[in-house]
Amino acid sequence: MKISILYRTALFCIFFGLGFIGCKTKESKDRPKKIAIVISTLNNPWFVFLAQKAEEKAKQLGYESKVFDSQNNTAQETDHFDNAIASGYDAILFNPTDADGSIVNVKNAVSAGIPVFCMDREVNANGIATSQILSDSYSGCVAIGKYFVETLNKKGKYVEILGMVGDNNTWNRSKGFHSVVDFYPGLKMVAQQSADFDRNKAMEVMESLLQAHPDIDGVFCGNDAMAMGAYQALVASGKADRVKVFGFDGAEDVVKSIQDGKILATGMQFPEVMAQTAATFADEYFKGKRDFPRKMPVAVEMVRKDNVENYAAYGEKE
Amino acid sequence: MPKPIRYLIYAAAIALLAYNSVYFKKLDEVKAGNTVFDAAGYAKDFWEKKLTPGLSKAMNLNALTSLLKADKEKAFNEHSHALGIGNIRYFLVKGRGVVTDVDENEVSVQLTDANGKAVTPQVRIATEYIFGNAVRDASGAIDINAFANSMDFNNVSAEINKIIREKVVPPFKSKVQKGDRVAFHGAIELNRAHLQTGNIEIIPVSLQIEKP
Numbered sequence: 180m181k182i183s184i185l186y187r188t189a190l191f192c193i194f195f196g197l198g199f200i201g202c203k204t205k206e207s208k209d210r211p212k213k214i215a216i217v218i219s220t221l222n223n224p225w226f227v228f229l230a231q232k233a234e235e236k237a238k239q240l241g242y243e244s245k246v247f248d249s250q251n252n253t254a255q256e257t258d259h260f261d262n263a264i265a266s267g268y269d270a271i272l273f274n275p276t277d278a279d280g281s282i283v284n285v286k287n288a289v290s291a292g293i294p295v296f297c298m299d300r301e302v303n304a305n306g307i308a309t310s311q312i313l314s315d316s317y318s319g320c321v322a323i324g325k326y327f328v329e330t331l332n333k334k335g336k337y338v339e340i341l342g343m344v345g346d347n348n349t350w351n352r353s354k355g356f357h358s359v360v361d362f363y364p365g366l367k368m369v370a371q372q373s374a375d376f377d378r379n380k381a382m383e384v385m386e387s388l389l390q391a392h393p394d395i396d397g398v399f400c401g402n403d404a405m406a407m408g409a410y411q412a413l414v415a416s417g418k419a420d421r422v423k424v425f426g427f428d429g430a431e432d433v434v435k436s437i438q439d440g441k442i443l444a445t446g447m448q449f450p451e452v453m454a455q456t457a458a459t460f461a462d463e464y465f466k467g468k469r470d471f472p473r474k475m476p477v478a479v480e481m482v483r484k485d486n487v488e489n490y491a492a493y494g495e496k497e
Numbered sequence: 498m499p500k501p502i503r504y505l506i507y508a509a510a511i512a513l514l515a516y517n518s519v520y521f522k523k524l525d526e527v528k529a530g531n532t533v534f535d536a537a538g539y540a541k542d543f544w545e546k547k548l549t550p551g552l553s554k555a556m557n558l559n560a561l562t563s564l565l566k567a568d569k570e571k572a573f574n575e576h577s578h579a580l581g582i583g584n585i586r587y588f589l590v591k592g593r594g595v596v597t598d599v600d601e602n603e604v605s606v607q608l609t610d611a612n613g614k615a616v617t618p619q620v621r622i623a624t625e626y627i628f629g630n631a632v633r634d635a636s637g638a639i640d641i642n643a644f645a646n647s648m649d650f651n652n653v654s655a656e657i658n659k660i661i662r663e664k665v666v667p668p669f670k671s672k673v674q675k676g677d678r679v680a681f682h683g684a685i686e687l688n689r690a691h692l693q694t695g696n697i698e699i700i701p702v703s704l705q706i707e708k709p
Contacts, residue, residue, distance in 0.1 A: 305646055315581050317651045321628050328626070351647070358655055359628050452583060474647050478583025480688065489691045 212270070212465055214244040214458070215263035217256060219276045219300065221248040225428070226274060228493050229298060229450040233272045236458035242269075253280040260284040264291045270461040271295045272454070278303045278347050294464045296457040299450065301347055301474070310460055310471035312453045316348050316427070319446035319479025320355030323425055326444050326481060327360060327397060330423055334365030335396030338388050340409055342376040342401035349373075352401050352427055352446075360399075369395060374405050381408030389416050397423045403430035403445055410441060429482065431492035437484055444483040449494045452477050534649040540656030547638040548657075548702060551589070552682045554636075558592035559608055559616055562694050565687075573689050578637035580630070580650065584690040587635035589682075590699065593707075594620070596677045602626060603698070604673055606681075620697045622681060622704070624670045627658045631700045635684035661701060669704040678707040 214237045218230045230246045237244040247263070249256035256276050263271055264287065271288055273295050275281035282304045285295045294309040301311045331337070339356070342349035360366055369392045374381035381400065389395070389412060398413075400406040406426025413419040419441065426433050429447035436442040460471055482490050556576050564572040577586035594606035595615070602625035610616050633639060633654045644650045673679065683699040 301647075313647070315583075315647075317647065318630055318654075321630075325626050325628050354648075355651070358651075359626075449583060456582060472641050474641070474644075476581030476641075476647060478579065478581055478585035480584060486691065 212242045213266075213268045214242050214461055215259070215268040215271045216244055216246045217249060217259050217263070217271055218246060218274045219249050219256075220251045221246070222250070225430070225450060225493065229274060229454050232451045232454035233298065233458055236455045237272070237461070240458060240462045242458075242462070249276045251276055253277050253284075256281060257284055260288055264288060264293060268293060270464060272298055272457045272461065273308070274298050275300045275302050278345070282307060294461065296460050298453045298457045299448075303347070306473055308473075309464065310457075310473065310475060312456045312460070312475045312477060314348075314448045314453070315476035315479050316351040316446070317355035317358075318476070319448075319481065320352045320427065321359055322479075322481040323399070323427065323444055323446055324356040324359030326483065327356070327399060327423075327425055328363055328366065330443060331366060331397050333363045336367050336369045336392065336394060337397035337399065338370040338372070338385075338392065338395055339368055340381050340384055340398065340400045340405050341371060341373040342405070344373050346376075349376075349401050356399055374400075374408065376402045376404060378404040378408040378411075381405035382412045383408075385409040385412035386415070389413070389418065393418075395422055397425070399425045401427060403428035403433040406442055406445070407432055407436070410436065427479075429490065429493060434482060434487060434490055434492055437482055437487045440484065444481055446479040447482045447490055447494065448479055449477055451494055534644075534652070536649065536652035536656045537659075540653050540660060543633075543639065543653070544657065544660055548632070548636055551636050551638060552591070552702065555589040555591040555682050558590040558620065558685075558697075558699075559610060561588060561590060562618060562697075565692065565694055569689075569692060573687075577687070577689075579634050580639065580641045584688045586687055586689055587631050588685050588687065589635040589637075589702075590685055591680075591682045592620070593678065593680045596673060596675050596679055599673055599675055604670075604679075606679060609678075618695055618697060620699055622679075622683070622699045622701055624666050624701075627662045627666065627700060629658075629686065629700070630654045631684035631686045632657050632661065632702060658700075665701050665704060669701070669706065672706055680705045680707055 216230055216233045218226050221227050221230065234244050234246060247259035249259060253276050271293055275297060278301060282302045285302055285307050288295050289307065297308045297311040299314060301313050302308060341353060370388050372384050374384045385408065398409045400409055403426040406424050410419060410424050413422050423443045425443050426445040429445055433442050433445045437445065561572060561576065573586055577588050579586050592608055594608040596604055597607050598605040603621040603623050606620050606622060607615050608620060681699060681701055682703045683701040685697050685699055
């Protein structure tokens with residue numbers, strides 16, 4: 180009799196459990212998939228554009244999506260990830276706030292069975308994110324470095340204004356540029372200083388650098404905001420016509436400045452391509468694909484006066 | 498249980514625990530596991546085992562430019578490669594021509610057809626600015642998933658370019674003159690969205706000055 184009760188209880192549990200799993204599976208299959216789009220900051224139009232394009236592509240593929248703004252704060256980002264996991268999101272398109280600080284969030288989501296596709300910024304851990312779709316900043320800056328050498332005719336003094344020193348993009352861009360320019364001993368870097376990707380800081384940095392090095396011939400900046408700041412400082416000191424300024428990003432004001440001959444060149448990034456690829460990868464993941472490239476570089480194109488007519492902010496003209 | 502047997506069991510248990518708690522490995526094996534990616538070795542291997550044997554598959558540049566005019570999409574879809582995504586694509590090409598100019602950065606070449614007759618376009622063989630990913634990507638023989646991080650495949654490009662700069666360019670650059678007939682294999686970069694075939698730059702993989 181005792182065995183019989185145990186036997187019946189076990190059978191009940193098995194059937195109940197199976198029924199429960201069946202209900203859950205049915206519910207998961209029936210409801211539309213949801214995609215969370217977690218962005219480092221929506222205080223920068225470049226990232227707003229990235230989020231919009233990811234949202235558009237997710238909708239086009241038939242998925243619900245919601246954009247979360249981390250406000251450049253990893254704690255906020257962690258809250259968004261916890262929320263996304265608890266709310267049953269099926270994939271996360273992710274623009275990390277911090278290459279190291281964001282790793283734990285990616286790990287938590289992937290452990291919960293949610294694929295994470297990084298866009299534009301990477302996390303410093305291989306094989307954690309499902310895939311990382313990133314601008315090929317290094318190669319873009321190789322092209323800029325080559326043009327820099329050509330326009331300065333292999334000789335002269337120059338300064339480099341770096342982005343945030345803790346950001347991988349800062350060093351990928353700097354390394355790409357130096358992989359070319361350092362071949363030419365006639366080109367001397369007289370100063371290298373960070374301005375945190377900020378236009379006003381770059382203007383201040385350039386003002387002080389010009390006092391110490393009034394005879395420079397070129398400036399390489401890690402992004403376009405800093406290129407504009409450096410250019411403003413050069414205008415104020417009356418050296419804008421002599422000193423050649425190079426940026427990176429493909430921002431609207433720099434594209435216009437290249438047309439006007441104020442800035443020499445920039446590296447055009449394609450946030451739309453990155454956002455669309457991330458959303459497409461999520462779609463493919465839902466359909467069963469698992470072998471995604473760990474890192475997918477997106478080509479950066481150099482924009483200069485002789486091809487600027489092909490480009491507008493954040494990519495090509497329609 | 499007799500004391501000796503009990504002690505024997507205790508000793509066996511401790512020995513078993515100790516054996517499973519400590520592992521000994523040869524230092525060489527540990528060091529091998531922590532080695533950084535050898536970009537120079539990878540580039541040399543790629544050059545000798547994949548790129549050079551694969552040059553027979555290079556497309557004739559005259560045929561490629563004709564195909565680009567007739568059917569751009571087909572030309573890019575069937576003959577271009579790139580490790581990443583975007584408009585920048587690379588082609589492995591070959592051709593012959595007559596040198597029209599030699600300067601410190603490049604050698605200008607007027608392409609010729611099989612009968613030695615001049616055909617458009619004029620191209621430039623780079624001899625100074627050997628940079629970028631053209632040669633690494635053009636053959637399509639490298640898989641991006643073989644690399645643990647992006648700096649590894651950037652370094653592979655740099656090492657391939659170093660081979661070209663040190664072994665391919667110097668013997669050619671020291672002898673080439675205006676009017677020479679030359680044959681080349683190399684890689685070119687083209688932008689799929691903004692195609693320009695009038696000013697093609699070739700990053701050379703092999704260069705020969707042929708007898709007139």
